[in-house]
Amino acid sequence: MTMLAIVDDDASARARLAGFARRYMQENAEPLEIREYSSAVDLLHHYKPQYDIIFLDIEMSEVDGIRAAHIIRETDPTTILIFVTNMAQLAIKGYEVEALDFIVKPIDYGSFAMVMHRASQRVERRRGQxxxxxxxxxxxxxxxxxxxxxxxxxxxxxxxxxxxxxxxxxxxxxxxxxxxxxxxxxxxxxxxxxxxxxxxxxxxxxxxxxxxxxxxxxxxxxxxxxxxxxxxxxx
The missing domain is CATH 2.40.50.1020 (LytTr DNA-binding domain)
Structure with a gap:
């Protein structure tokens, strides 16, 4: 079972990502549990290292995705971080927190599937050890x-x-x-x-x-x- 979190203050963007994740799960016969968060604050509240993959919107109010990633990395060095953004140049900051990749909005399924495949491969490699x-x-x-x-x-x-x-x-x-x-x-x-x-x-x-x-x-x-x-x- 792959645990996936989607963090975005845009409800339609969360729904789109969740739909793509479920489609990918069905196409690849991979069990998947998805949890959605409307803000980084909600994710970080009593955060535990339980997620295999986290999709983080960069531009959020209160705590943005980059700041949230830094906080996550203080206690969780292994979860796979993938940034979601309207501006690709912002995603370069992902190197500071060892993000696996980023996706630019509006997201299409082809781009999502490529990133998800790469993330799933890494999850499987880790589980085998x-x-x-x-x-x-x-x-x-x-x-x-x-x-x-x-x-x-x-x-x-x-x-x-x-x-x-x-x-x-x-x-x-x-x-x-x-x-x-x-x-x-x-x-x-x-x-x-x-x-x-x-x-x-x-x-x-x-x-x-x-x-x-x-x-x-x-x-x-x-x-x-x-x-x-x-x-x-x-x-």
Missing amino acids: TLSLTARGTTQIVAFDRIGYVEVRNHYITYHTTEGDITVKGTLAQAEEALRQGNFMRCNRWYLINIDNVTGIDGNRVTVGDWTVEVSRSKKQEIMRAVTLSMGAVR
Whole structure:
């Protein structure tokens, strides 16, 4: 089940997008749940990282789509953001929040379907990557996209996830092996970061969701190239 949110203060625009989404679902036999919001304020109220894809109108009163995206990225580095706008030049700001794409109004089904296909592919790729972790007798299945970074200290591995921290015994090499199918990279001798979830690089620090992690000088350029490639791969 794909969870999709449509945020637009224009009721007719919301209805049009929702109709296109249902049509796409029927044509591709994909289960889909849609929730509509008439403002970004409504979406952000008690926001939880539950949506796979969010369509955000850029020009809204109170809180515009760009501001809303920045707020979303503070707690949710993985949801796929797609901007909807009357002015294509405004969508360039989407790079600041790692938006997947944008659609220009008035929207036609062909344009929507292309963007939706790209977003659906990314959702499926993420869902296929999970890790089984057993801590204190309890086993949890964690999706790679919910992992921000991995920290190793004193032969214990802590997986920092959007649902909380999970600590198990092990080494950094073992964590790398477990995550080899994902897009994880060492940023220093203690940490692995999820390149797909990086939202900023400032000096020798990288931001991954709510976390800030130090990057060694020898790894900085490699990390920057990997982040650039990750962003380009989904646009």
